[in-house]
Amino acid sequence: MIPIIDEYMCIGCGKCIEVCPPQALILTNERAHLREEFCEECGFCAPECPVNAIIIPFPLSTD
Ligand code: SF4
Numbered sequence: 001m002i003p004i005i006d007e008y009m010c011i012g013c014g015k016c017i018e019v020c021p022p023q024a025l026i027l028t029n030e031r032a033h034l035r036e037e038f039c040e041e042c043g044f045c046a047p048e049c050p051v052n053a054i055i056i057p058f059p060l061s062t063d
């Protein structure tokens with residue numbers, strides 16, 4: 001799943017940007033911004049965030 005960045009919680013530390021293999025994350029106005037078209041959905045970014053501003057949504061069951 002493509003992560004959701006809570007830009008209000010983000011403190012602009014840049015840790016998620018360092019671990020993102022395709023460099024889909026960039027800092028804009030000292031907040032992380034995800035360029036979704038580059039995201040490979042690896043999930044590496046979320047556990048790096050010290051303020052839990054990155055959420056990987058669970059897929060909704062369609063059963
Ligand atoms: S899920 Fe992976 S590719 Fe997508 S923004 Fe996070 S680290 Fe980058």
Ligand code: SF4
Nearest residue numbers: 010011013014016049
């Ligand atoms: S790791 Fe979290 S706080 Fe740091 S830049 Fe990324 S989203 Fe913002």
